Amino acid sequence: MPSLTIRRLDVASPVPADIDIANSVEPLPIVDIAAELGLGPEHYDLYGKYKAKVLLSVLDDLKAQQDGYYVVVGGITPTPLGEGKSTTTVGLCQALGAFLDKKVVTCLRQPSQGPTFGIKGGAAGGGYSQVIPMDEFNLHLTGDIHAITAANNLLAAAIDTRIFHENSQSDKALFNRLCPANKEGKRRFANVMLKRLTKLGISKTDPNELTPDEVRRFARLDIDPESITWRRVMDVNDRFLRKITIGQGPEEKGMVRETGFDISVASEIMAVLALTTSLADMRERLGRMVIGNSKSGEPITADDLGVGGALTVLMKDAIHPTLMQTLEGTPVLVHAGPFANIAHGNSSIVADKIALKLVGKGGFVVTEAGFGADIGTEKFMDIKCRYSGLVPQCAIIVATIRALKMHGGGPDVVAGKPLDHAYVSENVALVEAGCINLAKHIANTRSYGVNVVVAINKFASDTEAEMNAVRNASMVAGAFDAVVCTHHAHGGKGAVELGLAVQRACESQSEPLKFLYPLESSIKEKIESIAKFYGASGVEYSEQAEKQIEMYTKQGFSNLPICMAKTQYSFSHVPSMKGAPTGFVLPIRDVRASIGAGFIYPLVGTMSTMPGLPTRPCFYEIDVDTATGKVMGLS
Template sequence: MPRKLTELKRPVPSDLEIAQSIDPIPISQIAEEVGILPEELIPYGNDKAKVRLEVRDRLANRPNGKYILVTAITPTPLGEGKSTTTVGLAQALGAHLGKVAFANVRQPSQGPTFGIKGGAAGGGYSQIIPMEDFNLHLTGDIHAITAANNLLAAAIDTRMHHESYQSDESLFNRLCPPDKAGNRRFSPIMLRRLKKLGIDKTDPNDLTPEEISRFVRLDIDPDTITWRRVVDTNDRYLRKILIGLGPKEKFQRETGFDITVASEIMAILALTTSLADMRERLGKMVVAMSRSGEPITADDLGVGGALTVLMKDAIMPNLMQTLEGTPAFVHAGPFANIAHGNSSIVADQIALKLAGPDGYVITEAGFGADIGMEKFFDIKCRYSGLVPDAVVLVATIRALKMHGGGPRVVAGRPLDPAYTEENLELVEKGAANLVVHIKNALKYGVPVVVAVNRFITDTDAEVELVRKIAMEAGAEDAVMSNHWADGGAGAVDLGKAVIAAAEKPSNFKFLYDLDLPIKTKIEIIAKEIYGAGSVTYSELAEKQIQTYTENGFDKLPICMAKTHLSLSTDPKLKGAPKGFEVHVREVRASVGAGFIFPLLGEMSTMPGLPTRPAFYDVDIDLETGRVVGLF
């Protein structure tokens, strides 16, 4: 199945030109060769397919493959090539070292695709194909999340609308209308609400007036609503909006839009383990509090089942392939700075079973290790029960120079000569950032391999200096990798280093105990991972922590929302700062996803577009029907 690339062009063409020059292997053939049965595959054309979760159950007794996490040092705004490294490493293991290997990555948002960063299919000769499908609609999972999220948003405002002018009796007659014989019935989701209220009755006619009032009236406090609408586009002017301006509406309120991948439903898709588990998580999502201080959930609003119906196909991972025919699962796409930043648990579980005891599953965590890796370990691994065998920490000479005091790196502008000429002093000083991330990974008891993602201007002396510093900091190995230019062949040495590291004993442990108070868990992450000296809280954050603790949400793991451009909460603070203050301005509870969500500093959950967005270059060739200008 895997095929070595033989015609590597120089100079390396654009990502799109490379991707369109390779004919994908039929996805049915990829599936068959990795052991997926025809009835477990749902093709979406010839190049991609969804995989039913039943394959995992069929292979339940098969030992798992080796589980490898790819993360990175604190990146420049250009990114340091984690996705490219994930794909290149999988190609090296599969096409060049004779191993069964899967690349498991997130589906990208169309926000960055049409904004600045571009797609996430990898790059150069280490890509997932078809890259146009990968970076655009794929099989519609993100659209399903948008639909589900906005249905819930509509349900909130609709319920407030109808409660604002109707009596308890009127609400009851509409929620449980009598038939011609005078009989009423509860829908199954209504029985869930009755159980929550402690009302052990199944016949609507048996409810007392007081029970009817408790059942029909959610009495949502509009000031506590945390659920926002979403769209998968960078649209800064939707960050804050006023709704209810129509002449027939009963109220107005301020709200806003987030980008779809910031939705709690995206996090649930990434963290769920089965359809039944997803149904429970969706129903438990807390969207607001009542005026009496009770959490209001999606099931209280009667919409949990409908959300699951909208998401029933999205739970199945998407099977694709790399340029060299290595299988790849593309599933879920939460951002790492405003969510937990990892692909789905079910994709990893399926891949690990298909890979078997001699195979490898390479998965990627978003942004730097202080964000994506920490959340992979402390959130994803808690819910999956999976234990990683090794960490690959991606570094670039460019990023190390930036952390050493190099000039500002700005997306869309040419790099300063400091980044294209040898400068060992900048590299050595900036390597302090690398050392922090190595030591942080080692706190979890997992072996670390540093991958130096090589650029054409990097010198041998700079690469050797990084290797020396990394080894002294405790890395198992530090390897230069040239997979962008050479595909899997350029990552063979990295592959060998990963194979060796994954054979080392792992003493995996979590950073904190879930039974600790919310503040203690926040402070452990801030001090142990970021290097903070203290943590402060706004008055709002203090009140929210108290409310969540009173409602029993304090035993959840922590998902910090912070800038990805610094170990601190100040994006301008580079290198390895120490002793800074972390300020928690707001704390949200993603109860369905299963984490507490502190917002550090000024984090936006809706990105904006730059002066010259990437969409200027995107078009279609009307003669061939092919996409042009996509990266």
């Protein structure tokens, strides 16, 4: 993309704070970024001066365009400090766009707003590889997560209220309320009710013709409160909502129930947004989300509750990805951010599809997968690519000397505590030992038939000998290439070698994509394929897991892909098992399903779906400079 608006960064050393770098660069008007991508005003909606929603209809206009190269960024098993996967994704794109004259689009997840005020801070990359404006990226953005919160909670309210109204009304009264006569005394079914009638095998379309038995079956969902899996959500770190009792007001007549809140990005609606391919597809997925069972064991959906259309209305703007820019003026599409354990942790299919058309033949789309490659890249391939039909030409694995040393036997790395001496002085043996983790990620990723490029995200204290060790181990393990990069300190310029390696990898890619398991396998067979992939010798199912697998199979959901909910800190289920453990038995504690999103998710251990706030949350430093309107203290 030879461009007039490319900025050359003026880098300082040592690298200043992220917010200071972000504030030091004046973003380009987003209309300029859009224009360079060939987008006209009819293709997007502006949200302020630096964000625009790119309309899905662009796909129709660009139907004839060939796709560009598709690159996914995963990582080795990380330390709690993270290995710079987002930073590498952004830095690589700055290199491709601003230094190698390629058309490029970065596809990123929208971060959850809750953790921004807790411990984690922002998620726009770091150093000289960031998305800007950084505050807009980390806060509201264009409202997609707020829309998810609203839709998720409307469905939750519909569930409890429906049970309440069913409890207090006869079949007939219920039916008369659901299908009231209009002013002319006529009654009709709402469109969404016809879906329920079809599901029940009732072909009548005139409410007056239903038999009393059909009236009962239609009007009484008979939801088993114990079976409800749908929880409320909020985009705030509010640990006190993890487990609550609702319905304690006098008007709710004693209909209390234990439930809880998750953080909004854990909502199934977020996973739907990430996996959907069109507005019509999203309408169907939202309608078929299962919230629990009837007392007789039938799955109850959002459409059974009559609310699938309203959920789609709430989500109709959220389906359009948001265009932003990197520090060096290359385009970024931010869209969706599903939880990386209970969901699949990848940004949206529609953003990737639009991006591939926008860059066209010879261009590059770089998209990030959550957590380590065992989780993020596996789900990218087996869930996201399966639904999208897209095929990546290159998979990047980001590694740091720090994390490799940890895998080689280095002491614990703990967020907020100073690093052990081992991590800031040369220790080639530790690095070599740790490469077993990297090698396993390379081999796993290669098994999909995709070229693997290792990106060594260099820190100041890393030595040449240590990096050579990683390069050698990578090539032995089957990597296409392994490259040191310094984009955090230097921006795109620090990732030019990586960009060239990625280009060669894409150009020489020839194999077809091989999934890890076929969808037709049983739920257990699929779980076992993934467990073997991790290095497990077997799988152990709890009684509860067995029961759920049986139920989902009976309900006809066994053909869905599997989304493992596992710790990111080990190939195994035990965070302390570093390197590439083998011989462990993977315990499946429970099995749940996101039917609308389209996957079954086995729980390996306990996953927290609602973070908390520490004693001194980030928010102490966050404020607005009321004279300039600038945000201060975001990290």
